[in-house]
Amino acid sequence: MSKSYIRHFNANAIFHRIRIEPNVSQRDIVARTGIDKSVVSSIINQFSELGLVERNPVATSNKPGRPMEGLTISPESGLIVGVQIEADTIGYVAAALDGIPLCSRAQAFDGKLDGVADLVGRGVKEIVGECGRAGDTLGVGISLPGLLTDEGMLLHAPVLGWRGVPVVDMFSEALDAPVFAGNDGKAAAMAEYMFGECIDIKDFIYLFSGSGVGGALFLDGDIYRGASGLAGELGHIKVVPQGRYCSCGASGCLSPYLSEPGLAEEIGRLTGNRPTSFKDIMERADAKDEVVVGVLDNAGAVLGSAISSLVNIFNPPLVCLGGDMASAEPYLRPAVERALQRLAHPSMSVQTKVIFSQLSTVSPFLGGVALALDGVTGLDSPHVLP
Amino acid sequence: MSKSYIRHFNANAIFHRIRIEPNVSQRDIVARTGIDKSVVSSIINQFSELGLVERNPVATSNKPGRPMEGLTISPESGLIVGVQIEADTIGYVAAALDGIPLCSRAQAFDGKLDGVADLVGRGVKEIVGECGRAGDTLGVGISLPGLLTDEGMLLHAPVLGWRGVPVVDMFSEALDAPVFAGNDGKAAAMAEYMFGECIDIKDFIYLFSGSGVGGALFLDGDIYRGASGLAGELGHIKVVPQGRYCSCGASGCLSPYLSEPGLAEEIGRLTGNRPTSFKDIMERADAKDEVVVGVLDNAGAVLGSAISSLVNIFNPPLVCLGGDMASAEPYLRPAVERALQRLAHPSMSVQTKVIFSQLSTVSPFLGGVALALDGVTGLDSPHVLP
């Protein structure tokens, strides 16, 4: 373990503190992180000189003594851009250093590898121009639906059909800013930790649904990647013995019961009228289509069973559900709760809160912002979250 | 993050290297750990001065240049004692610093909290005398069937009926050596990592059976304890919807299908002749008692289902099965393999090896040794593995 790592670690912890609790004092940072006051002072100075952190006078406290300085992330100091590459679209969001999104857009994408670097290069330039904010682009985070190595190589992205692409190098050439790449599910979980419902929760399990079901294990304050980077692919937890076939080739996975295509197919099979989008599904449910409500209830039961297993294994304080399923909360939650009641270890489930997070629908593409922010704060070279 | 932590971390890594690969050179330690050569040299010197590590001349290599020095853990340098407290017995083992057990014994125990510190104090003194080896007792590790806090407080041990016992303080008073306490399942997993089948494997899932079923998650080179220390209680994974009742109050847990009492009860129910011990069960199985073989096969299927879930969640390179069930490998493995084939994600299960480890039956009570060794190596004060 190197010496610079500990500075990096402490810098990250302090930045995180300031971001989640604007206007903290150095004294409180010391109290909450346990880092020595000299070290906090020194790191704050460094951030301050770089213009990343501002010192604000704080309203009088009616207490004797030197008043504290409120510390905030300086919003003017630079931009972070998040890019999310999916099968048919590429999403962009520009955000200030505090993670607050300034503007976002999405463009159609044919999924072709050829020319994607230039495409993203132009897209990033445009979104930066569009938000009309001065300041350097401090980092670009790219969220990808596939498995990445520590060295920034995309090993395999099934929905894109890409294999063995050195994404960090490729996008770095086109981008003129530090590039940070990562798996979409893990990036989304980081976004929940940094900006969302899981803010500052050191241990939680994240699940999201969309065209598939993904997830991440957030353990001891960091994403757990596992020996081969596949850990946390929670869409493939087995939930129904000899159940539906999954695109992965196995049967009984969670994914075909909860993903948009899986739900649509089941509804189509039962009604002869296949929904065209998740929004379509929700509209039918809101119109009290009993078949749709029933399919969603069943999905909730299956989801609840998967969550029960996770609760019994991790005893997490929080399970966070994001993506499409967050908007289906009214239809899913009852079944999820029933399953938890029935299947999870009582002494464990009492400690676990299950929440539906709208973060990814309200502010899409923040996964990339989380990736980049995590990298930028440590003041070191581009790296990867596989 | 403190400065001393990084020395501790590096010291531990280097010691571990020497233990698992006796006669390594400093050069190879540098190559394998990435720690700088100066640092390795400095830490080796420190270990050498303390008498913990020896430098051995190595047989000529027929290569030019200064020959390497082989480094080994000095077995004479001191003793580690492992203590394992169970419902009806207390086990002791004395081991050299390299973890090799010198002698062990067990004594009957009435489970009463009163006087247990003195009892263990005498027991440790006796085992140290018995093994007839000079040298200080460098550490005593105590493995307990319950949940512990970071501060060395045993919160709750159901099988002992103990609650809120400050075990580290209590045993420290009676023991005249640094005391390290920890949960039995987690300690056993550490023993597998340090001395057993999982040696040097940074990510694995550990399951063991005995009077109950426990386990541990070994992730990124360390036990994952979770927010409340309950993580890894794998005996309570739900495997059979509306299944057998578990002592924890829930139903469908793994534990009643795989633990000795669970198996005995089922065999007793089917044959009218309840086995009195796990050995008894094994003898009947070896005598081709078809009911017993069938019950074990069913246990294997249930176990396989639990392992499948774990594989899909963690994608671990290794799943290690210990305790009683290790001796039942011939009767369990076929069903486990069948379940894995059927339930686990194919692209994940191909990366996972499932092994049965005899470590805890061949050399019992090593969990405590692992606890103590882990603490002693870092050269710091007594602590706890909750």
Add this chain to the structure above:
DNA sequence: CGATATTTTTCTTGTTATGAGAATAATTGA
């Protein structure tokens, strides 16, 4: 047999972090 090349380990020197405590700065209340 001696010189040289080679390999491993240690030493020297430099840089950077943390950590403890003194000093300074900025405020309130008497």
Add this chain to the structure above:
DNA sequence: TCAATTATTCTCATAACAAGAAAAATATCG
């Protein structure tokens, strides 16, 4: 205005890593 109080910065000591030179120990070649 002066003490009391509180927050932050500064100073100095200590410890750790890091890079490279130096030393130690051996094999091989002439």
